Amino acid sequence: MGDRPAIREGEIALPHDPAARTDAGLVFIGRIRSPWARGNCPKNISKARAEKPDTWIELKPEFAPALAGLTVGQPVILLYWMDNARRDLVVQAPAHVDAPRGTFALRSPNRPNPIAAATVRITALDGARIGIDAIDCFDGTPLVDIKPWLETIDIPPA
Amino acid sequence: MGDRPAIREGEIALPHDPAARTDAGLVFIGRIRSPWARGNCPKNISKARAEKPDTWIELKPEFAPALAGLTVGQPVILLYWMDNARRDLVVQAPAHVDAPRGTFALRSPNRPNPIAAATVRITALDGARIGIDAIDCFDGTPLVDIKPWLETIDIPPA
Secondary structure (H helix, E strand, C coil): CCCCCCCCCCCEECCCCHHHCCCEEECCCEEEECCCCCCCCCCCHHHHHHCCCCEEEEECHHHHHHHCCCCCCCEEEEEEECCCCCCCEEEECCCCCCCCEEHHHCCCCCCCCCEEEEEEEEEEEECCEEEECCCCCCCCEEEEEEEECCHHHHCCCC | CCCCCCCCCCCEECCCCHHHCCCEEECCCEEEECCCCCCCCCCCHHHHHHCCCCEEEEECHHHHHHHCCCCCCCEEEEEEECCCCCCCEEEECCCCCCCCEEHHHCCCCCCCCCEEEEEEEEEEEECCEEEECCCCCCCCEEEEEEEECCHHHHCCCC
8 A cells, every 4th residue: 555546635535444444354366467557557448458458367276176167258257456546535536527426436446445346258268367358457456256247137227 | 154055066165265364354334235034035136126125235324425426226336245155165066057167157155255246226315325126135244345337347348
């Protein structure tokens, strides 16, 4: 957290950092590999996708058996841990919105639990290395989960 | 974890429990309220939705400002913590599949990080109480995040 964002005008922070008192523990199952770092990272996954980057997952070898049944071309949801985020902001003013907005109305990485979610396609499967079509996070971002994307769960009801 | 599922034939567990050595901490931001408990819980969200249940989120009051900007009718992704799950299974044999399958090819609650994801619609907003159209988890399930569902991030690329 040495480099977390400063508070901007209109933003509201909790009086405490949620990270200081947690209720459950996460394990990192691997890392996301991407060409992105501070300074060159696309603002969102659509922009990342347009650049056709070489992006993949390096899963910890012990979890490789958990990939059985996934196929190349399949859409999956990735959950990943935005480890440079602030966890205390409840209202935020990101540059791309016109007025401050609640954290739960934004996809900002800054949130009580800085877990990002993105739906991607598997482009390759090679042991514990999983190619994906794109991602918009820094190289080395910790991965928390891989789930098959399912229309019945992941498309909003009518 | 007093009531976690037993291992079935064909299932593979890690030699250790991932929960014993974690890399990051989660805070529970509230609880999901539903009519479901062990014995009457629908198998998936489509079945839950068909029963038109009374389901809502009880957010911890400190997080209520983070709802600003959400609207009734809007689709959101909920991330919630399946606190009765096993975290050590890498291959599983749930009753509804014909052969054992890797954990990351399943939406089973049993996974290294037992975070479930569902896309629901907001039906009411009243302070820290948020009505939702349906959910398929037990009453009292801890909530981890609320995110606006966005077509550009949450629909698989072509």
